[in-house]
Structure formats: structure tokens, C-alpha cells
Amino acid sequence: MSRLxxxxxxxxxxxxxxxxxxxxxxxxxxVCKASRYWNSQVPMLMNPECYHKIxxxxxxxxxxxxxxPCPVAGCGKTLRRNRFRKQTFxxxxxxxxIDIRKWLAGIFNRREDEFDSLKDYNDYLNQVEDxxxxxxxxxxxxxxxxxxxxxxEANQKDIAENVxxxxxxxxxxxxxxxxxxxxxxxxxxxxxxxxxxxxxxxxEGRNSILNKVASGEANLRDTNRVELKRASGRGPAKPQxxxxxxxxxxxxxxxxxxQIKGLKKRVQVAPEAPFDPFEGLLYKPQYHVVRDNYPWDxxxxxxxxxxxxxxxxxxxxxxARALCDAFSGLGVFIEDEIAAREGPPAPEVVEQxxxxxxxxxxxxxxxxxxxxx
Amino acid sequence: xxxxxLYRTSTQYKFWSFTPESLAALRVDTNVAAAERVKAAIAxxxxxxxxxxxxxxxxxxxxxxxxxxxxxxxxxxTPEEELRLVQYYSYxxxxxxxxxxxxxxxxxxxxxxxxxxxxxxFYLTNSPMTYHPKHIVPTALYFATKTENHSISVSAFAxxxxxxxxxxxxxxxxxxxxxxxxxxxxxxxxxxxxxxIELLALAAGEGAVVPGTGKTRQELQEELRRxxxxxxxxxxxxxxxxxxxxxxxxxALASNILKDSALLTDAYFxxxxxxxxxxxxxxxxxxxxxxxxxxxxxxGTAVPDPKFLKITVTIxxxxxxxxxxxxxxxxxxxxxxxxxxxxxxxxxxxQNPEKKDLEGLNRAAKRxxxxxxxxxxxxxxxxxxxxxxxxxxxxxxxxxxxxxx
Numbered sequence: 001m002s003r004l005x006x007x008x009x010x011x012x013x014x015x016x017x018x019x020x021x022x023x024x025x026x027x028x029x030x031v032c033k034a035s036r037y038w039n040s041q042v043p044m045l046m047n048p049e050c051y052h053k054i055x056x057x058x059x060x061x062x063x064x065x066x067x068x069p070c071p072v073a074g075c076g077k078t079l080r081r082n083r084f085r086k087q088t089f090x091x092x093x094x095x096x097x098i099d100i101r102k103w104l105a106g107i108f109n110r111r112e113d114e115f116d117s118l119k120d121y122n123d124y125l126n127q128v129e130d131x132x133x134x135x136x137x138x139x140x141x142x143x144x145x146x147x148x149x150x151x152x153e154a155n156q157k158d159i160a161e162n163v164x165x166x167x168x169x170x171x172x173x174x175x176x177x178x179x180x181x182x183x184x185x186x187x188x189x190x191x192x193x194x195x196x197x198x199x200x201x202x203x204e205g206r207n208s209i210l211n212k213v214a215s216g217e218a219n220l221r222d223t224n225r226v227e228l229k230r231a232s233g234r235g236p237a238k239p240q241x242x243x244x245x246x247x248x249x250x251x252x253x254x255x256x257x258x259q260i261k262g263l264k265k266r267v268q269v270a271p272e273a274p275f276d277p278f279e280g281l282l283y284k285p286q287y288h289v290v291r292d293n294y295p296w297d298x299x300x301x302x303x304x305x306x307x308x309x310x311x312x313x314x315x316x317x318x319x320a321r322a323l324c325d326a327f328s329g330l331g332v333f334i335e336d337e338i339a340a341r342e343g344p345p346a347p348e349v350v351e352q353x354x355x356x357x358x359x360x361x362x363x364x365x366x367x368x369x370x371x372x373x
Numbered sequence: 374x375x376x377x378x379l380y381r382t383s384t385q386y387k388f389w390s391f392t393p394e395s396l397a398a399l400r401v402d403t404n405v406a407a408a409e410r411v412k413a414a415i416a417x418x419x420x421x422x423x424x425x426x427x428x429x430x431x432x433x434x435x436x437x438x439x440x441x442x443x444x445x446x447x448x449x450x451t452p453e454e455e456l457r458l459v460q461y462y463s464y465x466x467x468x469x470x471x472x473x474x475x476x477x478x479x480x481x482x483x484x485x486x487x488x489x490x491x492x493x494x495f496y497l498t499n500s501p502m503t504y505h506p507k508h509i510v511p512t513a514l515y516f517a518t519k520t521e522n523h524s525i526s527v528s529a530f531a532x533x534x535x536x537x538x539x540x541x542x543x544x545x546x547x548x549x550x551x552x553x554x555x556x557x558x559x560x561x562x563x564x565x566x567x568x569x570i571e572l573l574a575l576a577a578g579e580g581a582v583v584p585g586t587g588k589t590r591q592e593l594q595e596e597l598r599r600x601x602x603x604x605x606x607x608x609x610x611x612x613x614x615x616x617x618x619x620x621x622x623x624x625a626l627a628s629n630i631l632k633d634s635a636l637l638t639d640a641y642f643x644x645x646x647x648x649x650x651x652x653x654x655x656x657x658x659x660x661x662x663x664x665x666x667x668x669x670x671x672x673g674t675a676v677p678d679p680k681f682l683k684i685t686v687t688i689x690x691x692x693x694x695x696x697x698x699x700x701x702x703x704x705x706x707x708x709x710x711x712x713x714x715x716x717x718x719x720x721x722x723x724q725n726p727e728k729k730d731l732e733g734l735n736r737a738a739k740r741x742x743x744x745x746x747x748x749x750x751x752x753x754x755x756x757x758x759x760x761x762x763x764x765x766x767x768x769x770x771x772x773x774x775x776x777x778x
Contacts, residue, residue, distance in 0.1 A: 281374055282374060283374050283379065284374060284375060285375065285376055286375035286376055286377070287375075287376060287583060287669045288376075288567075288571065288581070288583060288669075289581035289582065289583060289584070290581065291574060291579065291580070291581045293579075294570040294571070294573060294574050294579075295573050295574060295577045295579060296569075296570050296573055299570070319567070319570060321563065321567075322563050322564065322566045322567030322570065323567040323570075323571060324376055324379070324567070325559075325561075325563045325564035325567055325646065325647070326563075326564035326565070326566075326567035326568045326571070326647060326650060327376040327564075327567075327647055327669075328376040328377070328379050328380045328559075328564070328645070328646070328647055329376070329377060329380030329381075329386070329559075329645025329646060329647040329648065330376065330377065330645070330647040330648065330651070330684060331375075331377045331680060331684060332377050332380055332381060332386065332645045332648075333683065333687055334386075334390045334391075334392070334643055334644060334645065335392050335393075335643070335687075338390050338391060338392050338395065339392050339395075342392075342395060
């Protein structure tokens with residue numbers, strides 16, 4: 001259909017858009033006319049450029065010196081030997097579709113949890129499926145490929161991340177265990193090496209001091225300090241940690257032409273705030289200001305007393321508490337506040353209680369009713 | 374959040390503060406309910422005894438006695454008599470803690486005050502006719518040593534108090550429940566020390582001034598020096614030592630009031646600890662008190678702060694209560710002794726017979742009521758089932774026991 005267009009396709013788009021060869025000429029190599037009927041040993045190979053089948057011997061012969069045009073009459077596409085492979089499915093239509101899907105699955109590997117809602121994810125899948133269908137059915141191939149490539153370029157980072165994520169998930173438990181063990185071993189070795197190095201440096205330092213002292217070059221204290229300094233400066237450099245989120249935040253997932261809706265923004269997790277047991281409640285004294293020190297002998301003697309100091313007793317805290325106690329409730333007028341809180345009982349309640357009391361013969365008091373004995 | 378809001382979060386403010394009217398009404402309610410129960414309980418008791426007497430072959434003396442029992446009506450305590458009794462036992466709590474202190478275990482004032490307050494709170498919803506205060510006092514004191522973090526083993530305490538361990542523990546659970554699990558009692562004692570140290574600092578010219586009052590610490594020190602010794606007297610210039618001594622005296626006097634009449638009156642129910650503390654300071658040295666309170670509010674205004682006026686009025690009323698309470702709490706006079714004797718006798722005849730044996734009741738309430746006959750078969754079975762069910766639920770909560778493979 002668009003054989004010409006295919007020639008101009010990018011390297012990534014290696015999927016053929018040619019009309020597929022008929023399945024009937026399956027058994028005969030179009031080059032040497034060797035039939036499987038006669039020689040069943042000869043395997044037939046095909047190339048996903050044009051899906052023409054050629055027997056293995058002809059492939060070896062034709063393409064051993066580099067790329068060459070397809071020997072099938074009227075095709076003429078440049079083929080490479082390393083792209084030839086055995087056919088998996090009997091139906092080449094299926095073979096081609098699988099190839100397209102594989103290729104697209106490598107690009108569109110977003111996960112459901114990257115989206116805000118299931119609907120957004122489904123919309124995305126729908127879009128991908130539309131493109132896939134276009135490619136399979138050869139509809140608007142050029143435009144579709146352009147869009148796909150644009151998406152690929154814009155989202156390279158995310159794609160790579162998801163690929164590595166998938167790889168990690170595919171690692172079986174044992175493999176992970178083995179990898180961890182390997183890591184631990186490496187760490188141990190590194191630690192051992194480091195310790196050895198340290199020991200060696202110390203030894204060297206000591207030896208050099210001894211030598212110097214023995215030869216009367218310097219006095220002991222000074223050299224000691226110098227050597228120590230040298231030793232401490234020789235520690236292994238710590239690898240600098242970079243924050244992957246920071247880099248990511250600068251680049252959005254936006255791409256020209258096509259934009260995925262409903263993608264979650266990858267936000268940097270804010271560092272946890274310090275725990276506040278009072279939940280923002282702030283105590284602000286109204287009637288007093290606490291001082292650091294109060295002129296009372298008793299407090300001074302307590303402050304000096306080792307028995308109190310050992311337990312962590314803080315005289316300043318005692319003073320603060322005492323002063324708080326002195327004024328805590330100074331402006332609370334119980335007579336007004338309690339009366340306002342209790343209020344006059346509703347007439348219905350009173351009547352009901354009276355009626356109950358009359359019928360039962362015992363006055364009702366919920367407070368006394370519940371007795372442990 | 375100011376100091377006042379801080380106090381409003383306390384259980385003492387939320388559940389144990391009353392107006393005089395509501396407190397009186399509560400006491401009358403308690404008295405009426407208890408009187409009815411006592412009458413019913415005594416009637417049951419008499420009926421049981423009569424039945425017993427008949428079963429034993431009814432000898433003449435017994436029947437005549439039970440007949441006379443039935444005839445006499447039960448004379449219950451009045452709310453005033455109950456109040457007097459509770460007041461006396463509050464006093465006796467202080468006395469007994471002094472006695473215990475003389476035996477070597479010092480009980481700080483905060484523990485004593487808490488015990489007294491537990492006793493008072495206990496008898497707000499319970500009557501002395503139901504539970505005799507003499508059983509409750511040691512428990513309250515022992516309980517307070519625990520809640521005030523001044524603990525002692527129950528055996529040691531029982532020895533000091535001259536009671537049996539079981540007796541002390543018998544009503545502990547009851548008390549815990551009646552207090553509605555509110556164990557925190559706010560006292561004015563520490564507050565008084567706070568006021569004392571601040572006054573000392575002011576006298577030394579080192580006091581921190583509340584912002585907005587418009588005075589410097591030097592001015593305050595000067596004012597304190599020239600404070601008249603008594604109200605309506607000309608100002609007197611005093612040395613720093615004399616001022617310090619004056620503050621010390623006021624502190625000592627106020628401290629005594631807080632240790633005594635503040636505990637024996639209903640001051641804790643009607644006023645906040647801070648107000649009680651200032652009331653005691655007012656009784657000790659009214660001039661010093663007025664000046665100190667005044668220094669906490671903006672000065673130089675034409676009209677005094679309405680809150681200041683209200684606080685002053687409240688504190689003065691509290692002071693009156695404390696002064697009258699000191700008189701009423703004198704149990705050494707002959708008249709009050711006579712009165713207490715009369716009330717005690719009356720209480721002897723209107724005591725609820727079903728609640729007399731607290732130890733027995735406590736034993737019965739524990740695990741399946743192992744005392745014979747204290748709990749009927751059905752109740753025992755029900756409790757056992759309930760306990761098993763609880764256990765089962767507990768297991769399910771944590772996934773049950775692991776089975777061996």
C-alpha cells in the first residue's frame with residue numbers, strides 16, 4: 001500500500017507496512033525454488049522488514065556480505081542478515097501484529113498507579129490501542145509514527161524507569177536473595193579492606209613517629225598531632241547522594257502534540273515535621289512572667305543538692321509550675337460558669353423523672369444506682 | 374491558652390465544681406435516696422431475722438425483741454448531720470495522718486489534702502448511712518498516697534493505720550468508681566509557694582513585670598517598701614529585711630489556713646485553687662494581698678478593671694467561707710463533741726445492714742464469689758461464662774493461640 005513511505009521511515013520504526021505475501025507460497029523458497037516437500041531439512045527464514053520467506057541457505061548466500069535488497073521479485077527492500085529469524089506463527093498477519101505490539105509495549109509502559117483515576121488510565125490505554133490498530137491496519141501510518149516517536153522522546157526517562165521497575169519485579173525471590181547476599185559480601189569486604197587500611201596507616205604513623213623520636217628529629221607531642229591529622233584526612237570519600245526527585249520535577253511529562261491526561265505529579269515527599277504533642281496548643285501565661293531565678297534560700301539549696309540534680313530535677317520548672325498554679329483559675333468564676341453550664345433543667349425532663357419516681361417509689365439518681373457491691 | 378483555660382481542662386473544674394445551691398441539692402438528693410434504701414434494707418433485715426427466729430423454734434425473748442424492732446421506725450440522718458459527720462471525718466483524716474507521721478511515715482500535705490478531697494467527693498453521692506466514714510477514711514488516705522506518688526506498701530500502711538489490709542482494700546474499688554476515676558485534685562499549696570517566691574523577687578527588685586501593667590520593677594519594689602502595715606493606715610517606710618519578714622509571715626499564716634480550714638470547708642467545690650490561695654493570703658495580710666493582686670492589672674486607669682473587681686469580690690467571699698469554716702471545724706469544744714456523739718449514736722441505728730461488712734462484700738464481688746452463699750449459683754455461672762467469653766474474644770483479637778504443625 002505505502003511501500004514508498006516505508007523507505008523514509010525512521011530506524012525505530014522497523015515494522016513493515018507491506019502487503020504480506022500469500023501463505024500459499026510458504027513451502028517453496030522464492031530464490032532457489034527449493035521445496036520443503038523435497039528437502040524438509042531446510043529451514044525457512046523471514047525478515048520483519050517485508051515478511052518474505054527465504055530458505056536459510058539463500059539467506060547465507062545473499063546476505064553474507066552485508067545488507068542487500070530483498071531477492072523476491074518486486075520487493076527490493078534492503079534487508080540485513082541478522083534480522084532474519086524463524087517464523088513463530090503460521091499466520092504472518094499474526095506475526096506482524098505481535099511484532100508491532102511488542103514494539104509499542106516497550107514504549108507505552110506506564111502503570112496504573114501513575115494515574116489519578118482509573119478512567120485516566122483507561123483513556124491512555126485506549127489511545128495506545130488506537131495507534132496500535134492504525135499501525136496494524138496501515139491507517140495514517142506516518143502521522144501515528146510521528147506521534148509515537150514524539151512521545152518516546154519526551155518520556156524517555158519515565159520509560160526507562162518503568163523498564164527497570166519491571167525488570168526488578170521480574171527478578172525472582174531467589175535471585176533477589178542472591179543479589180542481596182552478594183551485596184552484603186561486597187560490603188563486608190569493603191569494610192574489612194577499610195579497616196585494614198586504617199590499621200596500616202596507624203602502624204605507619206606509629207613507626208614514623210618512633211623513627212623520628214629515635215633519630216631525635218622532633219618531640220613526641222608535636223609529631224603525634226601531625227600524624228593523627230594525616231591519618232584522619234585519609235578517610236574514603238563518601239559518595240554524594242543526589243535526589244532523583246529534584247531532577248524529575250524540572251521535566252514534566254508534557255510532550256508536543258500528544259499529552260496524557262490525569263498523570264499524577266511526582267511530588268517530593270516533604271520531610272516529616274517534628275512531633276508536637278500539644279498539637280499547636282500554646283500556653284501563654286496571663287498573670288505572670290516566669291523568671292530564671294528566684295531569691296529563696298530553699299530553692300538555692302535544692303539547686304545545689306546533688307540528690308535532686310542527679311534525678312534531673314529542675315528548679316526552674318518547679319518555679320514555673322508553682323507560678324502557674326498560683327494563677328491557674330484566678331479568673332474562673334465557678335458560680336457563674338457552672339450555673340451557666342448546668343442551666344435550668346427542661347420542664348419535660350423534670351416531669352418525666354417525677355413520674356418515674358412516683359411509679360417506682362424510689363427516687364432515681366443515676367450516680368448512685370451503679371454500685372460495685 | 375492562659376492559666377484560666379488550663380484550669381478549665383481539669384476534671385476538678387469539669388465534674389467537681391458546684392454552686393452552693395447545686396451542691397446542697399445534690400446532698401439532699403443523696404440523703405433522700407440513701408434513707409429510702411436504708412429503710413428498705415433494714416426492713417428486709419428484720420424480716421430475715423424474724424424468719425430465722427421462727428425457724429429456730431421461736432423462744433419468747435427473741436420474738437419480743439423482733440416485734441419491738443419492727444415497731445420502731447428508722448430515724449435517718451438529715452443532710453446537715455451527714456455534712457457534719459463528713460466534716461468531722463475530714464478532720465480525723467488529718468489527725469490520723471499526723472498520727473501515722475508520728476510513727477515514722479511522713480505524709481505530705483498534698484496527700485492529706487487529696488485524701489480529704491476524695492472523702493468529700495465520695496460523700497457527695499454516697500451517704501454515711503450506706504458506707505460508714507470510719508471504713509472509708511483509711512482507704513481514702515491509702516488511695517491518696519498512691520495517686521499523689523508517695524506510695525507505701527499496703528501491709529506497712531495497715532500496720533501504721535492500725536487496720537487490717539483487707540479492710541483498707543475492701544472499699545478501694547468502690548471509691549475509685551464513685552470518684553468517677555477522676556484522681557487528679559488541684560491544690561492551692563504549690564500555688565502559694567509560687568506567690569511567695571514572686572513576692573520575694575518583687576521585694577528584692579528582681580520581679581518580672583507582667584506586660585501591660587505599666588510599672589517597672591523598681592517602682593514595684595518601692596511600693597512594696599512603703600506599703601502600710603494595716604489597712605487604713607498611713608504608709609510606712611520599711612527596710613528590705615522587714616518587707617521580707619512580712620512576706621514570710623504572711624506565707625506562714627496562709628499556709629496554715631490552707632492546711633486546715635481550706636480542707637474542712639467546701640472551698641474546693643466552690644472556688645478554684647488559685648482563688649482559695651489568694652483568700653488565704655487575704656486572711657493573712659489583706660494589704661499585701663490587695664497590692665499584689667493589683668500589680669497584676671493595668672495601673673493608672675480611672676476605672677478599675679471589672680475583672681479585677683470581680684476577682685476581688687470572689688476572693689473575699691472565699692475568705693469569709695474559710696474564716697467561718699475555721700470556727701465550725703473546731704471539734705475540741707464540748708458542744709461539738711456532744712453533737713457528734715449524738716449523731717454517731719443515731720448513725721448506729723440507721724446504718725445500712727447490707728453494706729456493713731465491706732470485706733465480705735468485696736470478697737463476694739471478686740472471682741465467682743468464693744464465699745459460700747454470698748452469690749447464688751446462677752450468678753456465679755453467668756460470671757464464669759462471661760469471663761470465658763471475654764477470654765475468647767481476647768484471643769481472637771490477637772489471632773488466637775498458635776497450633777502445632
